[in-house]
Amino acid sequence: MNLAPLFYFLFFCNTWSSGSKEVTFTGNLNFSLDKSECYPSLEMNLEFPMTSSEKLATASWWCDTTTEYAWLGFSYDVEDCPSQVEMVKTFTWMKQKKNARYVRTYGACDQPSFNHNLIAAASKAQVGVYALIWFGFSGDSMWRKRKDNLIGEIKKNSLAPYVIKAVTLGSEPLYDGVIDVEALTQELKALKFKLAPYEIPLTISEMTYGFQINNDAPSIFELIQIVSLNVLPVFDTDATTSDKSWEFVKFCIEYGKSHGKGKPVVITQTGWPSNKDEAIGVKAVTDVEQEKKYFDLLNDHCHDFKEQGVGWFSHIYSEVTLSGWGVVLEDGEEKFKFSPLTTC
Secondary structure (H helix, E strand, C coil), X not given: CCCCCHHHHHHHHHHHCCCCCCCCXXXXXXXXXXXXXXXXXXXXXXXXXXXXXXCCCCCCCECCHHHCCEEEEEEEECCCCCCHHHHHHHHHHHHHHHCCCEEEEECCCCCCCHHHHHHXXXXXXXXXXXXXXXXXXXXXXXXXXXXXXXXXXXXXXXXXXXXXXXXXXXXXXXXXXXXXXXXXXXXXXXHHXXXXXXXXXXXXXXXXXXXXXXXXXXXXXXXXXXXXXXXXXXXXXXXXXXXXXXXXXXXXXXXXXXXXXXXXXXXXXXXXXCCXXXXXXXXXXXXXXXXXXXXXXXXXXXXXXXXXXXXXXECCCECCCCCCCCCECXXXXXXXXXXXXXXX
């Protein structure tokens, strides 16, 4: 996130309150899943069908979106280009220790083998992936190469439709001003066409403010298939302590529901930092206790997430990759006891 524009956000958001080896899997071409056997499952490991068919991984493979509420997983920074081995270890820990169902990538790794390694690691750990095409903040066109690399891997990797739950074109691209609505609309149209044979939904991760400053960007809402929101209440003008954040979270969910017109809503980034940033209001209290209390607050509202059918990703997995926001420290220990609910 480019933090400079957050000063404008603080003012505006006051309105809310009124070299990898090929991994081979065995399986059957013809298969059907019982309703209790869906991917990603917290109860069992599923066998991946061995096929190159583009349209086999239909909605019947994936768990029903309406059942995927509360905590979904971590937002996971990949800029250091973690190896397949490292990702298998990390994703397995997320799944086995915290009941993560998904990993949402953040940042970018431009190594040619990365997308292959990501898909292989996620399949081994039995988690799904929200794959992000990262724009960055420099205004260059590297994101186009990242998009092409991801699409290329999806086309040639028969596991991709079974592992990639959604492709995300940008994290706060409108808020950060890296692309305008008209250009983003055209890019989404083209990318949606390319993903259609694989039945992989398309989305963007954006703050409500990013939509609001663009007249709610109706053309974007029309094209995306999942409404992915970055919800960071610490940046609200009136933010004080994290336990008082629910009205902000609720506003963002209602905004996404209203403009998404029935499309699934997922919170792709949310959290509360343990350190102070220059863009955070003077009244906001930021320390480890507040970070923990924020996630406790989300747990307390598990039934609200269930009622709305909304899941959320904690931002971010590692303290090393984004100081103040991480759950896990450099030594692998948790900064605080992190016990997110996945059901209630």
